[in-house]
Amino acid sequence: MTFDLKAQDPQSKARAGVMTTDHGKIETPIFMPVGTVGSVKGVHQRELKEDINPDIILGNTYHLYLRPQTKILEKAGGLHKFINWDRNILTDSGGYQVYSLSSNRKIKEEGVKFKSHIDGSYHVFTPENVMEIQRSIGADIIMAFDECTPYPCDYHYAKRSMHMTHRWLERCLTHLDKTPFMYDYSQSFFPIVQGSTYKDLRKQSAEYIAGVGAEGNAIGGLSVGEPAEEMYAMTEVVTDILPWEKPRYLMGVGTPINILENIALGVDMFDCVMPTRNARNGMLFTAYGSINIKNKKWEDDFSPIDEMGITFVDTEYSKAYLRHLFSVNELLGKQIATIHNLGFYLWLVREARKHILAGDFKVWKDMMVKQMDNRL
Amino acid sequence: MTFDLKAQDPQSKARAGVMTTDHGKIETPIFMPVGTVGSVKGVHQRELKEDINPDIILGNTYHLYLRPQTKILEKAGGLHKFINWDRNILTDSGGYQVYSLSSNRKIKEEGVKFKSHIDGSYHVFTPENVMEIQRSIGADIIMAFDECTPYPCDYHYAKRSMHMTHRWLERCLTHLDKTPFMYDYSQSFFPIVQGSTYKDLRKQSAEYIAGVGAEGNAIGGLSVGEPAEEMYAMTEVVTDILPWEKPRYLMGVGTPINILENIALGVDMFDCVMPTRNARNGMLFTAYGSINIKNKKWEDDFSPIDEMGITFVDTEYSKAYLRHLFSVNELLGKQIATIHNLGFYLWLVREARKHILAGDFKVWKDMMVKQMDNRL
Numbered sequence: 001m002t003f004d005l006k007a008q009d010p011q012s013k014a015r016a017g018v019m020t021t022d023h024g025k026i027e028t029p030i031f032m033p034v035g036t037v038g039s040v041k042g043v044h045q046r047e048l049k050e051d052i053n054p055d056i057i058l059g060n061t062y063h064l065y066l067r068p069q070t071k072i073l074e075k076a077g078g079l080h081k082f083i084n085w086d087r088n089i090l091t092d093s094g095g096y097q098v099y100s101l102s103s104n105r106k107i108k109e110e111g112v113k114f115k116s117h118i119d120g121s122y123h124v125f126t127p128e129n130v131m132e133i134q135r136s137i138g139a140d141i142i143m144a145f146d147e148c149t150p151y152p153c154d155y156h157y158a159k160r161s162m163h164m165t166h167r168w169l170e171r172c173l174t175h176l177d178k179t180p181f182m183y184d185y186s187q188s189f190f191p192i193v194q195g196s197t198y199k200d201l202r203k204q205s206a207e208y209i210a211g212v213g214a215e216g217n218a219i220g221g222l223s224v225g226e227p228a229e230e231m232y233a234m235t236e237v238v239t240d241i242l243p244w245e246k247p248r249y250l251m252g253v254g255t256p257i258n259i260l261e262n263i264a265l266g267v268d269m270f271d272c273v274m275p276t277r278n279a280r281n282g283m284l285f286t287a288y289g290s291i292n293i294k295n296k297k298w299e300d301d302f303s304p305i306d307e308m309g310i311t312f313v314d315t316e317y318s319k320a321y322l323r324h325l326f327s328v329n330e331l332l333g334k335q336i337a338t339i340h341n342l343g344f345y346l347w348l349v350r351e352a353r354k355h356i357l358a359g360d361f362k363v364w365k366d367m368m369v370k371q372m373d374n375r376l
Numbered sequence: 377m378t379f380d381l382k383a384q385d386p387q388s389k390a391r392a393g394v395m396t397t398d399h400g401k402i403e404t405p406i407f408m409p410v411g412t413v414g415s416v417k418g419v420h421q422r423e424l425k426e427d428i429n430p431d432i433i434l435g436n437t438y439h440l441y442l443r444p445q446t447k448i449l450e451k452a453g454g455l456h457k458f459i460n461w462d463r464n465i466l467t468d469s470g471g472y473q474v475y476s477l478s479s480n481r482k483i484k485e486e487g488v489k490f491k492s493h494i495d496g497s498y499h500v501f502t503p504e505n506v507m508e509i510q511r512s513i514g515a516d517i518i519m520a521f522d523e524c525t526p527y528p529c530d531y532h533y534a535k536r537s538m539h540m541t542h543r544w545l546e547r548c549l550t551h552l553d554k555t556p557f558m559y560d561y562s563q564s565f566f567p568i569v570q571g572s573t574y575k576d577l578r579k580q581s582a583e584y585i586a587g588v589g590a591e592g593n594a595i596g597g598l599s600v601g602e603p604a605e606e607m608y609a610m611t612e613v614v615t616d617i618l619p620w621e622k623p624r625y626l627m628g629v630g631t632p633i634n635i636l637e638n639i640a641l642g643v644d645m646f647d648c649v650m651p652t653r654n655a656r657n658g659m660l661f662t663a664y665g666s667i668n669i670k671n672k673k674w675e676d677d678f679s680p681i682d683e684m685g686i687t688f689v690d691t692e693y694s695k696a697y698l699r700h701l702f703s704v705n706e707l708l709g710k711q712i713a714t715i716h717n718l719g720f721y722l723w724l725v726r727e728a729r730k731h732i733l734a735g736d737f738k739v740w741k742d743m744m745v746k747q748m749d750n751r752l
């Protein structure tokens with residue numbers, strides 16, 4: 001993987017770059033749609049490619065490990081072939097889902113024992129087997145196995161956990177060296193900064209992670225319930241330390257405003273279930289604020305979903321029709337809202353990139369943040 | 377509406393024709409995808425148009441009357457504009473859903489009082505108000521308000537019901553005369569033959585309906601549980617009587633085999649929830665038989681869903697991937713299966729049409745019926 005920085009905004013730390021892997025280029029800043037279990041919910045692959053058009057999507061190791069399981073993914077020749085997606089994929093390490101979805105998880109130095117949320121069966125994730133699972137899935141970018149601490153988190157727990165995450169990182173690296181790629185393309189590995197909402201821990205973790213010399217670096221354990229200002233403060237501490245010439249990935253973030261603010265702090269990559277999950281609940285993001293399409297006020301509003309017309313759904317369907325589809329619980333409602341939201345998120349990061357390249361990102365970002373902080 | 381018969385198969389009663397309305401042509405035989413409440417479940421309008429490509433779809437008066445309600449449809453300028461579909465639409469009369477979905481329905485000479493399956497509210501359908509509702513919805517083809525008898529049905533009940541359906545028909549016709557079109561295109565009205573599975577009643581009803589001189593005629597009360605042979609026998613009695621030069625619509629039918637057999641008996645139009653409902657349960661129809669994609673045998677079958685490649689889903693996704701999507705209950709599974717099944721149904725009727733025009737329909741039909749009677 002290569003990463004070429006093309007420009008930096010003169011009034012913020014925002015950067016525009018291009019990552020290149022065996023599955024092609026990724027223009028940054030980028031938002032990665034979440035394809036949890038091998039599908040971006042409600043979206044056909046050709047819509048994802050032609051209408052939403054991200055250079056990279058995300059898959060969840062925890063979900064893919066449980067179903068369809070690595071034996072099927074290996075037989076298929078990896079996740080790209082299994083789902084018919086020839087652009088980039090990133091997989092998380094499964095840690096976050098183990099902590100949030102499974103019951104009876106037990107975190108020890110060796111790894112995490114957990115109960116499947118599907119059938120109650122017991123499984124163990126260790127730094128070693130998670131590397132192997134990510135080899136089998138075959139994403140272009142794979143993530144270190146870490147502990148993602150909750151918010152709020154006791155200082156001493158956060159510190160102990162951070163050190164364990166660092167020790168797990170060494171085990172990931174050692175095991176990766178012994179585990180060759182399974183398919184005919186290479187994989188890049190990103191370690192993850194932890195440290196909860198403590199500046200000294202974040203600083204210490206960022207320095208540790210920076211020292212590893214990985215191809216890219218990630219910031220984990222944020223967007224877990226802390227106020228936005230704390231999130232931004234932590235991002236800033238970390239991006240000041242992580243190597244300038246490597247991509248930075250802020251995991252699980254966030255709202256359109258969160259994304260712009262973190263781009264301003266030097267983050268290059270984002271993922272979040274918010275545009276897709278909120279879409280399925282009838283919540284639309286637009287450049288002028290959010291819309292609860294279930295609201296009765298849209299009942300006879302026959303104007304297009306979004307005059308901006310970023311994706312086909314915005315102009316082909318009206319607000320009244322989409323509101324009706326949610327009222328009667330039709331699948332198509334979720335499909336339309338999902339394409340709209342993902343289209344908007346990708347527009348937003350592409351627009352951010354244009355403004356970074358043009359040198360006026362900060363002014364545009366401040367205007368957009370104000371404009372989007374609104375309920376329509 | 378005009379109907380031009382282009383060809384008849386020399387060895388059966390199959391016909392190929394072209395209906396033309398203000399929303400364009402309908403090549404027959406045709407299968408009409410069911411868009412119950414203003415959406416063909418799981419299918420975007422552009423996929424319906426470009427990939428499945430039917431000349432006409434069906435909407436359900438009962439569902440549309442309850443939600444979004446006629447006041448919204450009128451404000452939108454009719455159902456075509458509301459859902460953004462510029463080809464033909466047919467609406468049923470709501471009778472079938474009243475009998476099958478609502479509780480506490482009371483059928484009297486005046487009409488039917490029923491309880492909404494949504495909120496338990498009481499409503500009344502009469503021949504008169506159902507004509508008005510269908511004017512508000514604004515389909516190109518609208519249906520008489522009838523009683524659809526269940527199977528089996530007592531002879532005396534079937535006979536009384538048939539006569540009431542005939543009296544209701546007179547009331548529909550009288551009221552339509554007093555109720556002008558609401559939009560800038562005209563609507564054609566089809567009466568419905570009833571008579572359960574009794575040849576003498578079907579004959580009597582068909583003669584009565586034929587005498588009305590409508591632009592097209594429908595056969596109702598079949599595909600309600602009777603054996604296929606009884607259905608075919610009734611269709612044959614009726615198509616021998618209904619006017620040759622008008623389109624015949626067999627309501628609620630059926631399997632791919634049912635459709636071909638009824639085309640052979642002189643039916644021109646079909647609708648059924650089977651391709652869409654079964655798709656959502658993981659059942660795929662193909663030219664070589666049906667597939668239960670949930671079956672474990674497809675788990676590692678990475679071949680295309682259907683080598684025939686009628687629609688994009690058939691070649692872009694594998695059986696193993698589709699099986700996985702059903703295992704994990706992803707929306708995309710239902711979307712893919714629905715497009716596949718509707719694509720197949722439309723291919724089937726278009727293929728039937730080609731063979732009627734070529735004069736070898738009967739041979740092809742017999743071959744296909746044998747070939748499709750199979751579980752893969």
Ligand SMILES: [Zn+2]
Pocket residue numbers: 223252253254271272273274
């Ligand atoms: Zn998030």
Ligand SMILES: [Zn+2]
Pocket residue numbers: 599628629630647648649650
């Ligand atoms: Zn049916």
